[in-house]
Amino acid sequence: METNVERMLHDAVDGVGDFSAPSTTKFRDVGAVIAQALDVDHDDVYVAAVSKPGNLSVRLTQSVRATSARVAVAVLYEDVDVEATLSSASRMVSEGRPPHVLLVCPDEETGQWRVLHAVVPGGSELSVRLRQFGDPEVLSVQGARARPRTPVVMGARTQRMLNSAVKTAQFVVLIGPPGTGKSTLVSTILDKMRDSPAELGLAGSHEALWGTPDESWTTRQLVGGESIGGEGQIVFKPGVFLRAVESDRSLVLDELNRADMDRVLGPLLTFLGGHDVSLGLSGPSEGTRELWLIHGSESYSEMRDREVDGVRRREYVVGTDFRIIGTYNGLDAHQVYRLGSALGRRFRQIPIAPVDVPTFSRLLDTPLSHVQASEQEDVRDTLTALYDHHLRAFGETISPASFLEIPLMTGASRDGVVSLRLTEAYVASVGGWLTRQDPELRDEMGRDIVSAGVLTEEDWNWAIQQIRFLA
Structure with a gap:
């Protein structure tokens, strides 16, 4: 018998319309249904449309928002090869990126959109909750690397x-x-x-x-x-x-x-x-x-x-x-x-105000696990100083979550000097927000950042040059 969650999921997916249309919000209702059913934070679910197996890893790692999700959902359309996509999902989960993958496809008999397959790490507490989707086929990947989560901090x-x-x-x-x-x-x-x-x-x-x-x-x-x-x-x-x-x-x-x-x-x-x-x-x-x-x-x-x-x-x-x-x-x-x-x-x-600087530094403990041990102290010091400068310059408009995502991208590659990788992650995570701030305040903050030795003048100028393309 179809469950209430299954009906809600079908309605949410069916209401999307054009899966290929560029939009950052078209799958919001799908993500909300899945987050509610699995009892996870809404921000922990990322949904993307996938039309062929080779696109899975691209779609589910195409942004910091995607790579930080606890549950990635691939909506398969255009008769995509499900078995090949499932194999790709298994490889991704074995590497902990992301920890869980759900494949949503039309049921061959009813045509209803359903979670037909799920790939989870061994011992995942979400395995039982997946039954709300009508007992999908669950593949448990033993030895998968788990991603630590940032704790909630509230005054x-x-x-x-x-x-x-x-x-x-x-x-x-x-x-x-x-x-x-x-x-x-x-x-x-x-x-x-x-x-x-x-x-x-x-x-x-x-x-x-x-x-x-x-x-x-x-x-x-x-x-x-x-x-x-x-x-x-x-x-x-x-x-x-x-x-x-x-x-x-x-x-x-x-x-x-x-x-x-x-x-x-x-x-x-x-x-x-x-x-x-x-x-x-x-x-x-x-x-x-x-x-x-x-x-x-x-x-x-x-x-x-x-x-x-x-x-x-x-x-x-x-x-x-x-x-x-x-x-x-x-x-x-x-x-x-x-x-x-x-x-x-x-x-x-x-x-709900942005956290203060000491709290932000403590919150870095979890995301810094993605960075090599030898680089963690430098990354913590630099990010804490960057957050401090941004908080003083822009006050309540600042987004702590964007700064907490920087270590994930910094640690994703080991090529190049860590300061260069951190600057690149800063542009990708904070740049879009920075384009909407007052240019004079931004430039004044930049001079303070360089003067304090947080970033070199060369790195800051490069960052600002790149950020202009995001406006």
Whole structure:
């Protein structure tokens, strides 16, 4: 029998459209479904389209984002040779790049998009969770090299704010620049909701459904709306919010302001204000019912059908343990929408600032494992100094995650002097962000970097020359 996860995965892949179209967001929903099912961070899943076996290693290592993923997903199309692709995936996993590979292809019998094959390192804890995808064929690679993960670091006051907000409010949003670990921090609070719910004032263990809004979202994607059923009939299709309520899960909206949430929320805006709301009518083919969104008095959420004064109703009842947790990036103004004041008042807002310099230096412990032991001290000193200069020059706009990715690329090659490889990794990881900063501040920072001996004048000038091509 097809599982709910399988249906969600098929819908997400089927909704992509043109697999070959250049886009950095077309597979976001696919990644969100897989991250939720495997209980890993959304940033730990990377999805790419693959049309032939020889392209697998290219597609899954084409960026720092790809090479740092814990789970790489290849969507195979155009009748790609699955066995040859599986062989290539096995070689990659044996080298730890990436640690896990999932192959998503159309089922020969049903045509449904499914995870048909998975390649994992021996003893991987994800093997059991893969059963949610309908028991794909799992190939376990013994002796595969595991990739260490960067730990989550959060200041005591931020931790207290976040815990208190989740304990006392149903709607919470983490606000900060890209790369400050907002999605990872959400995962840590979800772990606590599942494993230690009493610490957050919850009655019982709780899971969450992840959604990733984008500019195409309407009320239909979030709440629900009329749709065409498989036989051409009009049906009501629940959105991600109602699916979370029906399955007694909370909801995570990652980077929620990539959609115009003031427009998308529709009746939810009234509900977030504490009122029960009508969602209209279900489709006639289902037996017309009034649809209602109700604030419940019990801890659990549910969907129930009943009659009220002779009127058939389908009620989505939101329990007291239900939470919406969102992440918000207010700095990428050219890519995101602003939250309106009415919506902002309904969320407890938690600021997530870039980590300070000593914390950043400690965070380097894990990514530095990719660098030769003899070079680790130099790389740590240089990166810590670079981060310090950027933090002082640009403040809250800085992305710590981009700097933490630099050791991966620095250690990927042993050709050339380490300072040259580090500068190249700096351009690839931070250059795109640096093009969007004030040129005068950037040049002043560059003079300070060279004056302090962090980079040579030759290396800095080369970096700036290369970065201009990324603008």
